[in-house]
Amino acid sequence: MLSSAAASLAALLFSHAALAFDPFVVRDIRIDGVQRTEPGTVFGYLPVKVGEMLTEDKAAAAVRALFATGFFKDVRLEVEGDVLVVYLEERPAIASLVITGTKEFDQETIKRALRDQGLAESRIFDRSVLERAEQELKRQYLSRGKYATRVTSTVTPLERNRVGITLAVEEGESAKIDSIRFVGNKAFTEKQLLDQMRLTTPNWLSWYTKTDQYSREKLSGDLEALRSFYLNRGYLEFSVDSTQVSISPDKEDVTLTVALTEGGVYRVRDVQVRGQLLGRDQEFTSLVSLAPGQTFSGQKLADSQKAITDRLGTLGYAFANVNAVPRIDRDKREVDFEFLVDPGRRVYVRRINVSGNARTRDEVVRREMRQFEDAWYDAEKIRLSRERIGRLGYFTNVRVESRPVADAPDQVDLDVIVDEQPTGAITFGVGVSSAESLILSASLNQQNFLGTGKAFGLSVNTSKINRSFALSYADPYYTPEGISRAFDLYSRNFNAAELDLGDYKWRSSGVGIRYGIPYTEFDRISMGLTYETNTLKLGGNAPQRFKDYVADFGEDSSALLAVLGWQRDSRDSAFAPTKGRFQTATLEVTLPALDMRYARALYNHQWYLPLSKDYTLALNGDIAFGRAFGGKEYPLFKNFYAGGIGSVRGFAQSSLGPRDAIDDVPLGGQTRVVGSAEFIFPLPGTGNDRSFRSFVFLDAGNVFPTGGIDLGDLRYSVGIGLNWASPVGPMKLSFGFPLNKKDEDRSQRIQFQLGTGF
Template sequence: MKRSLISGFLAALFAASPVFAFEPFVVKDIRVEGIQRTEAGTVFNYLPVKVGDRFTEAQAQEAIRALFGTGFFDDVRIESEGDVLVVFVDERPAIAQIDFQGIKEFESDNLKAALKELGLAESRIFDRSLLEQAEQELKRQYLTRGKYAATVQTTVTPLERNRVAIRFDVQEGDAAKIQQIKIVGNSAFDQDELIDLFEQSTPGWFTWYTKTDQYSRQKLSGDLEALRSFYLNQGYLDFSIDSTQVSISPDKRDIYITISITEGEIYKISGVRLTGDLILPDETYRELVKFKVGDIFSREKVTESNKAITERLGDDGYAFANVNAAPEVDRDKHEVAFNIFVDPGKRVYVRRINVAGNDRTRDEVIRREMRQMEGAWYDGSKINRSKVRLDRLGFFDEVAVQTPAVPGTTDQVDVNYTVKERQTGNLALGVGFSSSESVVLSASVTQQNLFGSGNALSVGINTSKTNRTISMSYTEPFWTIDGVSRGFDLYHRTYDANSLDVSRYKTSSTGAGIRFGVPISEFDQINLGLALDRTKVTLYENSPPQYNSFVERFGNSATALLGTVSWSRDSRDSLLYPRSGSYQRAFLEFALPPAEMRYAKAIYQHQKWFPVGDLSALMLNGEIGWAKGYGGKTVPFYKNFYAGGIGTIRGFEQSSLGPEVVDPSDGDISSIGGDRRLLLNAEYFFPFPGTGKDKSFRLSTFLDAGQVWGDDDYKGRYKTFAFSELRYSFGLGFAWSSPVGPLKLSVAKPLKKEEDDKTQKIQFQLGTMF
């Protein structure tokens, strides 16, 4: 006799009691019907009864709930045939495959990974509710990319063995573009000035690359905060954003943004008080406060003041200092006073410094960069400086630092540095172009972190019409524990001046050298070097008499023992895109006895950057060079200074300025360089229109000045330094950090030039050359 004890579907609705009452019985056997993929043992594991047990109504309900809870089945039914318990199940299908059609905006592998986190993946049980969630999430992702016309349809196809195939069919459409950004309620500032603060923009020249004309809700939130910060930094304490309206055209291609604001009135600082536990001298705190009575209120300066005091206390060991500037607002007078409360907390010291993530780099390579010592008082500036030094090694993609308190103590912290190593070996093949040297091919093999020791080895080759170089160098940055570096160099260089506007000659130099770097402060370093150089000179029929005279006097090959001494100081905020700070370098190269050459060559450069606004910067650069022979010798002509072209004075041909000679055979005029040079550059950098805050594109306006002086010139000029002989040029520059290397382009016009000066209006350079 077959008895239906309970239906799984009804039991799910009415779990309190069975649908059909039955008499309990002793189970002699259990049989499972309807399974295709699920093992019978899986069902047995979830049943609360075994053969030989007495089966009751409560166990029937518990069995139904347990099998439904697995998520494997759409329906479960339990029946009995005599003393045999029969479990009927209707399995849910499994997902055999997931396909995507028409998707270009996202990678299929990334989408599958995201669906897997949602619970939708191949070999898993199919759940239609999860599929609907995935469809909605995919639509939402397209909305974040500005593709409001995107449609997503899903198709579920049954397959054999109770499986299904899922396909997402997508029509992405075009991204909606921001056609208008309108600000209502502004009177103190022009709308264009305010919109320039935004990351999003209307279509421009380069928005096809930057995508800043595509609407994003997250980016709009950031832009609104930038707008709010701007007004608060200008003194508008009561500024508010009343509403933000984003509308889309019927065809879902155009976005219109309207922002309504209330500016309010400008507030001034009426008072500044410092209270709390003031453990530092009062003048120290006053110097750290960035605002004073009478100043216009600026939230940025208040934040900077809090941060400066906190960091200063951190430098003295107060790692958990709390500084809070509480405002007291007088809305009638439009004034605000600040009570800066200082709580330094307890002074703490560093128990241990821990390093994690360095699988290849040796521990001592990292620890030698540390400026904070274990067992010493906590010093925030030294901890941050240690992080900067680790960043500048070039061995790591990321460097993070944390200073957790030691459990159970109130005066100890640990400093934990976590690094993410990068591949430090590099095989580079490159090509570059310039208006002076045409095609430049280069190749190099470099290992910056040899065997995890921090030592660097590089082998390079470079070829162009002018320079051909084969070189190898090895550097130990910590030859001594004090940070004195040592390096070795081998090189073979060929320089052919025939491709430049320089008198014809060719040199081939082979040499080897050793160098040392001695740090004298955190930002200053002195470098010392000694190299043995052998140079062979090749002249031609139309080479100038000065070159022939030199070869007749000293021969066409010369050996020189070259010593170098240099000092550098670099405080720029960035090596790639500097906006503030300075760079100074003094360099001296001299030939020592008993070698055949006797000369000294010195260069001093000073470069200063001044930030202008949020993205622009002014750069002033000055460089002076001087060379002199001694001991009855002269400066080799191939060591002369030259000027003209990108890097010196734009608008004039490469290396064309300074003393010149005339070829008697054809009357051609060419430069021979000189032993003194002065370069002056002023350049204003600003973002390329339409690129927003992307720093890889930069425009500039520049003014270049300079000249080269020497003893020989066919008109008798340039023998003594004179400002009247300087050449000037001005123009526009463009710089782009392209995927194939840095691109520099200038369009310049000389402001002052002589009749025989050779000019070049457009000059460019693509790629990095040795």
């Protein structure tokens, strides 16, 4: 920039020397020296027009104006009679910009940052802009902890007054945090304070989390976490005095030193709520969780302010302001708080905007909204809307932000911002085995088909032993009121003789339809009919249980199944719930018109209890009963099974319960009881990344043949696991350890599920 200014000054002085002339009327203006710049552009910037009187002051102003465009590196004015001649030397244009050696950032990210600095292809080349761009590039690397980064620029002249620019980057190694020290801490140990910070020294996971790489933003967040830690324990006057960042001479190690003043522990002496309370003095006072006699807590103070603000939000006051004013008695270490309430103006929602849904249609999001346009702002309805959108399972994150409308103080717009996630799974399989020869399988499941919110599923499997086909389709908004409709079509064939499990073949086919009716914001009932046929072909060496089945139902049997269900979903998210419940109850009963006569009842209850911002306790209970009536036997293929992921981990999939004495295969049972408790926490080093969720679990369960439940026969297991929304689809991995394995049980320590997302 200084070089440009010096050139302008020199040119201006030269122009004054050259233009020692008497004022005259300009009859014509001639432009010389331009190649890319249009003459019209020059005339547009030139403050002198044909027919005007040209003075030395106007000539100097003309030179300054043309230099100020940045297009030219030399400007001269000459006079030929009454003609003003403008001689220009253009700056070169940037023909190409090549960046090499970058691994930390992708090319587009870097070019976008350089473009913001004024350096990009087709722009005018300016050496000062290039220097600024180099510094910006180094600054970007410094934010990633790379202090040894070097940037070398090369400018190559090209034909037609153009240049090619090459930026060669040597990234170097990222500087690691060698140590983190605290000065001034007396009440808490260094280890306790380090536990509050995301920045760490190198550990076994830091290669992935990068928490051992210093950045100013990360440190600011950690200092806020330290401040909250002290404030929540009564240290009202805690302060961070300074932070010192020391870099080793080789720029590979960083030492952080945090100097702090703890102050003393304060107790709350008195709390008052004042201001414009809208006649709700008692109600607002009851929302304050900070009580006299308690040790001061910054979290309780913030919660109290939020509770009053949220309550005002439900009344339409979107921009209410609640300030807590402290009065500190340092001698007694006591503090009084006065909550000053200013509700502001009551507002209504003008417009709701949806963004981030590249795949999902707007209407799929909007139909879950309970806050409507042209209605009074209601914070509770907005919260409910956000949770309903989150329960769809299509998005990893849902945010709703209020934005004031310009020149309309009683209106706001709502911005609903969603982050989409893969909602489908597609798998293909080809295999060869000695038992089944060629095996082909494929499945397609999409919970948000073509972005419409409808669910579609198709699976095909073919081999000598198993052949199956299943098709399902569900429309959650078959009617605008939210009544859902679903169809199912399936056919399954099993040839047991190929596995030496008995001389029989089984085929089961069915078609069904279901309707769901919502009757509260969280509850829905469903009802449907399924027609199913079963064919059992027996050979001479068929197991006795199948002979008994044929004796009771015949080789061909059918059933018309009536299904009644109930579902309640109050979770805050279907992707990674932290609070709320999910309950389902289903009753299946065969109608008397056809062969089989049985009923099945199933109930599942999932309960998520938030223990803190990062920790959740998840409880799950599952109980199911099946019984025959009308003098018929209970169908074998309707038995329940337990074991594996989804029931009792650590035991082989569907292996628990009684087994056939001859072929040693699991028989299942008419009763199933399964329960589990999971303590869910972030994977160490991943912060609040909800795509990673680790857990420890305790499982219990079993299946029982016909009679009641024998709690003494339950199987137990403990273990650890990981849920990961991986780039190829959702993955669940568990390491289970059976606690009371019997001789007949089959254990399986490592179990996982993986789908391919799209």
